[in-house]
Amino acid sequence: MNIKTEAKYSNTEIKIKDAAKSLFLNKGYSATTTRDIARESDINLAMLNYYFRSKRRLFEIIMFETLYEFLSKMVEVYNDDKTSLEKKLKLCSEKYIDMIIAEPLLPTFLLNELKNNPTSFLKMPTTKMIMKSNFVAQYQEGVKKGIYRKVDPIHFVTNILSVIVFPFMCSPIIMKIENLSKKDFNIMMTERKKLIPKWIIQMIKK
Amino acid sequence: MNIKTEAKYSNTEIKIKDAAKSLFLNKGYSATTTRDIARESDINLAMLNYYFRSKRRLFEIIMFETLYEFLSKMVEVYNDDKTSLEKKLKLCSEKYIDMIIAEPLLPTFLLNELKNNPTSFLKMPTTKMIMKSNFVAQYQEGVKKGIYRKVDPIHFVTNILSVIVFPFMCSPIIMKIENLSKKDFNIMMTERKKLIPKWIIQMIKK
DNA sequence: AAATGAATTAATCAAATGATTAATAAAAAA
DNA sequence: TTTTTTATTAATCATTTGATTAATTCATTT
Structure with a gap:
């Protein structure tokens, strides 16, 4: 990912995606909770929905x-x-x-x-x-x-x-x-x- | 399974295990709810805990x-x-x-x-x-x-x-x-x- | 038939979970 | 600086979920 495209995404957005990917890979979709993701990425739970609307949508993007x-x-x-x-x-x-x-x-x-x-x-x-x-x-x-x-x-x-x-x-x-x-x-x-x-x-x- | 061993298990117990196995295989442990199992096996939700104590224990037996x-x-x-x-x-x-x-x-x-x-x-x-x-x-x-x-x-x-x-x-x-x-x-x-x-x-x- | 124990049910509990809201802080634009 | 937009937070909602309870039915034994 180059600097231009990277600039489009905020830091928290990336943090959420990274943590979510790690959790989804380890535990699968259903066993991963939004609070798991929030804790792991060290962001507020509401940020997940702010950037990705829903757990499902976040998953689909990562997938x-x-x-x-x-x-x-x-x-x-x-x-x-x-x-x-x-x-x-x-x-x-x-x-x-x-x-x-x-x-x-x-x-x-x-x-x-x-x-x-x-x-x-x-x-x-x-x-x-x-x-x-x-x-x-x-x-x-x-x-x-x-x-x-x-x-x-x-x-x-x-x-x-x-x-x-x-x-x-x-x-x-x-x-x-x-x-x-x-x-x-x-x-x-x-x-x-x-x-x-x-x-x-x-x-x-x- | 012969008749003798079969007699040890009640009808509902078998129904629960069969439905649970099918659901666990299709959706995995986390995506399967106890209510899914109850519905699928056509038994009362409480029967699951009556016969198997917990979802986890039921899963482990099946596994x-x-x-x-x-x-x-x-x-x-x-x-x-x-x-x-x-x-x-x-x-x-x-x-x-x-x-x-x-x-x-x-x-x-x-x-x-x-x-x-x-x-x-x-x-x-x-x-x-x-x-x-x-x-x-x-x-x-x-x-x-x-x-x-x-x-x-x-x-x-x-x-x-x-x-x-x-x-x-x-x-x-x-x-x-x-x-x-x-x-x-x-x-x-x-x-x-x-x-x-x-x-x-x-x-x-x- | 009466008594006892096992099986079944509907109702309910407490915790977990996905999602939202209203208030606040930070950043960008004017 | 002031205004406006964007980002962040804590609190809260409505469901869902695993599990339990108390009451009831059914089957077995006496």
């Missing part, structure tokens, strides 16, 4: 921004026509894992709240772009050339995201059965940055 | 039972020492996908509520059993024999569960970008029953 930011980051790698499919695999594996390590609550939050509110998702133009990306095209070319096994591209994309994202959503379970600290867990996820591209290639290569 | 049932089903396949690793892969892929198609809200619900409450998970003996199962042992034997690539078994197990479970958690997204109905989506998941074992084998085979 939209978070989703938009997330999807933008997701798509970035996919459309670089200079890199090979294998390079893209490496890049996105690294990038997504770094992204989720930095904000581990994001995937669960997004999937969770999207489940109850699939409408807000309609407005995102980024969504369908993944399937029309250079990345998918490269896979399909590989299939034509006979290098890669043929399978519906949606499976291909789903599998990649599955092995990247899902382990984070299971982190409490994995940490428990393997006796890992948060730090250990992140090391394990970092290991996967290199492993995942190999696994995916093995999955598709003839 | 425990649901988790126990889920984990039990999960582990069943893993310890059959008559079947090969590849057979087990097929079996669990089919079984888990059928299980989740029958109750698609389960994974999100469990992972979600476990995030906030990792303690209840400690009591489950089933949890750590997966890593000590015959299934994992067979993989490690394969590694020794030089048939399979060596990787920490936790990655092996994580990958399998990832490609099975994660797509269900993304169902709203997948359905949106692919323009699928619920039925279409389930067909796609059913396709994966056969594909997943192949993918996993390709991932590990030298």
Whole structure:
């Protein structure tokens, strides 16, 4: 966010949004109260309604921004026509894992709240772009050339995201059965940055 | 549940638990009110506290039972020492996908509520059993024999569960970008029953 | 049939929660 | 400086929500 756009927003407005985002991500929409948000952002309760009208509207703004930011980051790698499919695999594996390590609550939050509110998702133009990306095209070319096994591209994309994202959503379970600290867990996820591209290639290569 | 154990529980008790489970799975703990549960199960509000003392306790009972049932089903396949690793892969892929198609809200619900409450998970003996199962042992034997690539078994197990479970958690997204109905989506998941074992084998085979 | 205990109901409580209001302080414009 | 607009505060409202109570019905035992 540059200085110009930042100037548009008051300090309290930003404080409220930051606190609200943190709380929504940690506890979800329903478990977060407006008083939680007021306390956490150290502002008067009435300020929330003054700037955002209602808890629901505040949530929807945060949801939209978070989703938009997330999807933008997701798509970035996919459309670089200079890199090979294998390079893209490496890049996105690294990038997504770094992204989720930095904000581990994001995937669960997004999937969770999207489940109850699939409408807000309609407005995102980024969504369908993944399937029309250079990345998918490269896979399909590989299939034509006979290098890669043929399978519906949606499976291909789903599998990649599955092995990247899902382990984070299971982190409490994995940490428990393997006796890992948060730090250990992140090391394990970092290991996967290199492993995942190999696994995916093995999955598709003839 | 057989007749004997069933007789222990009154009709209303079961009605409350069924309605509560359905609501908790759909809306989560916080978004579900005791009055929702009373309405849905068609009982008097006071009955909830009469049989379960509090909303929290009702939730914990449901959570425990649901988790126990889920984990039990999960582990069943893993310890059959008559079947090969590849057979087990097929079996669990089919079984888990059928299980989740029958109750698609389960994974999100469990992972979600476990995030906030990792303690209840400690009591489950089933949890750590997966890593000590015959299934994992067979993989490690394969590694020794030089048939399979060596990787920490936790990655092996994580990958399998990832490609099975994660797509269900993304169902709203997948359905949106692919323009699928619920039925279409389930067909796609059913396709994966056969594909997943192949993918996993390709991932590990030298 | 009478007595006892369990199940059920309607009414109510106290606390929590989203939201508003009226008064005040701070900042910007005149 | 004065006026006007914007931001902030404490107090309050109306609902909602989890839980309880006292009265009543139903089932079981004696």
